[in-house]
Amino acid sequence: MKHTLTPQRYLILLAVTLSAPLGDALLTRGMRQIGTVDLHHLGLLWQALFNPYIDAGILLLIGFFASYMTALSWADLTFLMPATAFGYVVLALLSRFWLHEPLSGRRWAGILLIVCAVGFVANGPSLTEHPELNRMDSGAAR
Amino acid sequence: MTVHASDLRAWSSILTVAALAIAGECLIAAAMRRLGDLDDIRARSGMKGAIRAVLTSPLFLTGAICMALNFFALLFTLSAVDLSLAGPASASLTYIGNAAAAKLFLHENVDRRRWLAALCVCVGVYLISK
Secondary structure (H helix, E strand, O other), X not given: OOOOOOHHHHHHHHHHHHHHHHHHHHHHHHHHHHOOOOHHHOHHHHHHOOOHHHHHHHHHHHHHHHHHHHHHOOOOHHHXXXXXXXXXXXXXXXXXXXXXXXXXXXXXXXXXXXXXXXXXXXXXXXXXXXXXXXXXXXXXXX | OHHHHHHHHHHHHHHHHHHHHXXXXXXXXXXXXXXXXXXXXXXXHHHHHHHHHHHOOHHHHHHHHHHHHHHXXXXXXXXXXXXXXXXXXXHXXXXXXXXXXXXXXXXXXXXXXXXXXXXXXXXXXHHHHO
């Protein structure tokens, strides 16, 4: 049980899960305020950079990338996949309870499946042991 | 005949999107595995040292290029294929492909529990996106 997660690492997983959907939702809200961008109105993209929702969205997506990279340094890709997919659940719940969009039975079933997937991997080890790499690391340390 | 040709083009562009995402994620994961725990690097060399270590990794840079190509491939795909097909199909294929690539190339221990999780994510994403 060497690769169980510390509370700090659970916080990083929480950041991975929440920052991407929140960032996407903020970008969507910001772009709705800016309006449709086409080839004749490319200047709107520059204007978008000064929209607080867009700025907050960009910051959250940078935060997502930083926390995802950090998590990949101590966890398997297949361990993190359900955590990133949980972002779809957060987005669906945000659209239901914040944007008041209807959520069909099919979408509730999808949410249930992704929650099950998180449950399947959450109790297992976060990182696969590679004895040969560990030997190389301890050799390099000496 | 025309329907088959457009179907083939749609699915080959969806497969390209998924393949680039899988390559990008696996390369970035391999880079981070090779670098080791970023918290340790940050403790030793500070935040700048950690950022430099990541940005100077050839595996990371190749992975980032794949992710950038994935973005443009997705834009190309969306110009020809409906979002309701391209979104869930490419996301589901990426999750299953990631599990297989992680086992083959990263030598991760993808046991029955993780396969089941990948399958649940795949179907779950499909259901949510439809």
